[in-house]
Each structure stands twice: as structure tokens, then as C-alpha cells.
Amino acid sequence: MIIDSHVHxxxxxxxxxxxxxxxxIIKEADYAVCSNLNGIDSTAGICxxxxxxxxxxxxxxxxxKLKPLAVCQPNAAVNNCVIRNLLExxxxxxxxxxxxxxxxLPADSDKYNKYLELAREFKKPCLYHSxxxxxxFSSPVLIYKKAQEFPEVPVILGHLSTGPKDCxxxxxxxxxxxxxxxxxxxxxxxxxxxxxFERLNESMEDTLLLxxxxxxxxxxxxxxxILWGTDAPVGKFNHSRESYLKNLKIxxxxxxxxxxxxxxxxxLLSENARKLYGF
Ligand SMILES: [Zn+2]
Numbered sequence: 085m086i087i088d089s090h091v092h093x094x095x096x097x098x099x100x101x102x103x104x105x106x107x108x109i110i111k112e113a114d115y116a117v118c119s120n121l122n123g124i125d126s127t128a129g130i131c132x133x134x135x136x137x138x139x140x141x142x143x144x145x146x147x148x149k150l151k152p153l154a155v156c157q158p159n160a161a162v163n164n165c166v167i168r169n170l171l172e173x174x175x176x177x178x179x180x181x182x183x184x185x186x187x188x189l190p191a192d193s194d195k196y197n198k199y200l201e202l203a204r205e206f207k208k209p210c211l212y213h214s215x216x217x218x219x220x221f222s223s224p225v226l227i228y229k230k231a232q233e234f235p236e237v238p239v240i241l242g243h244l245s246t247g248p249k250d251c252x253x254x255x256x257x258x259x260x261x262x263x264x265x266x267x268x269x270x271x272x273x274x275x276x277x278x279x280x281f282e283r284l285n286e287s288m289e290d291t292l293l294l295x296x297x298x299x300x301x302x303x304x305x306x307x308x309x310i311l312w313g314t315d316a317p318v319g320k321f322n323h324s325r326e327s328y329l330k331n332l333k334i335x336x337x338x339x340x341x342x343x344x345x346x347x348x349x350x351x352l353l354s355e356n357a358r359k360l361y362g363f
Contacts, residue, residue: 085114085115085350085353085354085355085358086112086113086114086115086312086332086353086354087113087114087115087116087117087311087312087353087354087357087358088110088113088115088116088117088312088313088314088316089116089117089211089240089273089311089312089313089357089361090117090211090242090273090275090311090313090314090315091106091110091113091116091117091118091150091313091314091315091316091317092106092118092119092120092121092124092315092316092317092318093106093118093120093121093140093143093150094120094121094122094123094124094125094126094136094139095121095122095125095126095127095128096121096124096125096126096127096318097125097127098317098318098319099317099323101121101317103143103146103147103150105317106118106150106316106317107147107149107150108325109316109317109322109323109324109325109328110314110316110328111325112328112329112332113149114149114354115149115150115151115354115357115358115363116149116150116151117151117153117178117179117211117313117357117361118140118143118144118150118151118152118153119140119152119153119154119155119181119211120136120137120139120140120143120155121318122135122136122139123135123136123137123155123157124136124155124181124183124186125183125186130157130160132157132160132161132166133154133155133156133157133160133161133166133167133170134166134170136155137152137154137155137166137167137170137177138170140152140153140154140155141170141174141176141177144176151176151178151361151363152176152177152178153177153178153179153180153181153211154167154170154171154177154179154180154181155180155181155183156180156181156182156199157187158182158187158189158193158195158196158198158199159187159188159189159195160187163198164198164199164201164202167180167199167202168202171202171206171208177208178208178209178361178362178363179203179208179209179210179211179361180199180202180203180208180209180210180211181210181211182196182199182210182211182212182213183212183213183222184212184213184215184221184222184226184227185213185215185219185221185222186213187221188221189221190220190221190226191212191221191222191223191226191227191229191230192226192227192229192230193230196230197233200230200233200234200237201234203234203237204234204236204237209237209238209239209240209271209360209361210237210238210239210240211240211242211273212227212239212240212241212242213242213243214227214241214242214243214244214245214246214255214272215243215245215246215247216245216246216247216251217245217247217250217251217254217255218247219246223245224241224244224245224254224255224258225254225258227239227241228258228261228262228267228268228270231262231268231269231270232262232267232268234268235266235267235268235269236269237269238269238270238271238360239268239269239270239271240270240271240272240273240311241255241258241259241270241271241272241273242272242273242275242313242315243273243275243276243277243315244256244272244273244274244277244290244294246276248280249289249290252277252290252293252294253293255272256293256294256297256298258270259272259294259297259298259306259309260297260298260301263298263301263303263306263309264301264302264303270309271309271310271311271360272294272309272310272311273310273311273312273313274291274294274310274311274312274313274335274352275313275314275315276315276319277290277291277294278290278291279319279321282319282320282321283321284321284330284331284334286334287338288334288335288338291335291338292338292339292342294310295307295310295339295342295343295348295352296342298310299343307348307351307352307356308351308355308356308359309356310352310356311352311356311357311360312335312352312353312354312357313357314328314331316328336349336353339352
């Protein structure tokens with residue numbers, strides 16, 4: 085089984101992605117955890133929490149392979165009531181989506197608290213855009229700070245960290261610190277890690293380094309915290325079914341070459357996400 089733990093519909097600077105466009109690209113995936121860019125990055129004006137998440141819900145009804153995340157806008161909403169209502173009435177939302185970079189709201193701001201309280205209450209993971217280590221909005225350092233205030237909430241560092249190898253290494257250090265000292269409940273997805281300048285680094289060095297690092301922690305094997313995900317259709321390398329398949333194929337090859345462990349691969353591709361999200 086294959087679960088893509090990070091995909092999108094909606095309008096963004098990368099294009100206008102209809103559900104049909106996404107579904108065609110991700111044909112290979114059995115399920116995909118999806119959020120609506122109309123509430124994150126829309127070039128046509130940002131929809132509010134109610135609008136973008138209701139639209140996501142309708143799309144998920146039409147395409148049951150899409151598991152919806154509720155986009156949160158603590159920068160704009162007066163309180164958490166819209167998201168609370170959505171979670172109460174629509175348990176099909178599997179988690180929350182938070183993008184500090186587009187909101188230009190530092191990830192350690194107290195404005196996030198009301199949303200993380202909901203995540204804790206409804207037992208939902210939060211998928212963050214984890215940006216450059218030096219970003220004043222979405223640095224994994226800031227996300228980690230906030231995650232430590234809510235140690236029960238699974239916080240996913242989407243993309244690990246953007247930027248070059250140094251950023252990846254520092255984000256891996258953060259994951260290890262959280263795990264080994266029981267400071268926060270961090271997860272990570274592998275989207276964009278080995279992509280730069282619109283192409284895949286086929287050695288997938290940094291992704292393999294991440295897996296290797298979490299395999300041998302002082303708390304033992306923690307690779308269940310790693311989720312395969314692509315961010316499709318965001319990024320030119322995610323714009324066609326062919327390139328999506330190629331990227332998936334290379335990921336599988338590299339993991340098997342390095343670790344020679346089919347069950348590790350299966351966990352990364354589906355089981356870890358299935359357990360985390362409970363579907
Ligand atoms: Zn994304």
C-alpha cells in the first residue's frame with residue numbers, strides 16, 4: 085500500500101490544481117493526506133478557514149482516497165471556533181495543516197496555542213511547513229519550541245527543513261533531541277528533501293541520512309516517525325504522473341539498496357502514516 089502523506093488541491097503560485105489534476109498524478113497512491121492551497125497560498129485571494137476546509141471536505145467525499153487536513157489561519161481568525169466546529173462535525177479530518185511561512189506568523193507565536201489545544205483535544209496530528217533553518221517564520225527551531233509546549237501533539241516537520249544539507253542536518257538534530265530527551269512528539273515527511281532547483285538529487289543522500297539517523301537513536305529505532313510524502317502537485321517535479329512515478333521508484337530503490345529491509349520500506353511508504361493518522 086502507498087500513502088502520500090502530503091498533497092494539495094487548490095490555487096497557488098505553482099498553478100491551479102483541480103482535484104482531477106491531483107488524482108491523475110497520484111494514481112499510484114492508495115491514500116493521500118490533502119489540504120487546500122486556497123487557504124494557504126492562493127494567488128486569487130486567500131479563502132477563509134470555513135471556505136477552504138468545506139471545499140476540501142466536499143472534494144474528499146468525491147475522492148475518498150483523499151484524507152483531508154484542516155487548514156488553520158491563526159494569523160487571520162479571531163478564535164478557533166471554525167476549526168473546532170469542523171472537527172466536531174467532521175471526524176473525517178485526519179489532522180491540521182499549519183503554514184507559518186505564508187502566514188508570516190512565527191511558529192513559536194502564542195497565536196498557535198488555541199489550535200494546538202484543539203489538536204490535543206481531538207487527538208489530531210499537525211502537519212507544518214518546516215522551512216529554512218534561518219526562517220523567522222517557519223524554522224524547525226521555532227516549530228520545535230512550540231511543539232515542546234504541546235508534547236502530546238504529533239507535530240510533523242513537512243519537508244524536514246527547506247534549504248541545503250546544513251539545514252537538513254540541523255533539523256535531524258532537532259528530531260533526535262526531541263526523541264532522546266522526550267521533549268516533543270515530532271514526525272517528519274520526506275517531501276522536497278532531496279530536490280533542489282527543480283530536480284531530484286538521485287542519490288537521495290539527505291533522505292537516507294534522515295532514515296539512518298532515526299534508525300539508531302539512544303531510544304532505539306524511531307523510523308516510525310518518517311512519512312513518505314511529495315507535496316504534489318507543488319514543484320515542477322510533481323507536475324506529471326510520470327515524474328511522480330519516477331521519484332517514487334528512486335525512493336524505493338535507494339531505501340532498499342541502503343538498508344535491504346522490505347518492511348522498513350513498507351512502513352515508510354504507508355504503515356507509519358496509517359498508524360499516525362489512524363486510518
Ligand atoms: Zn505542502
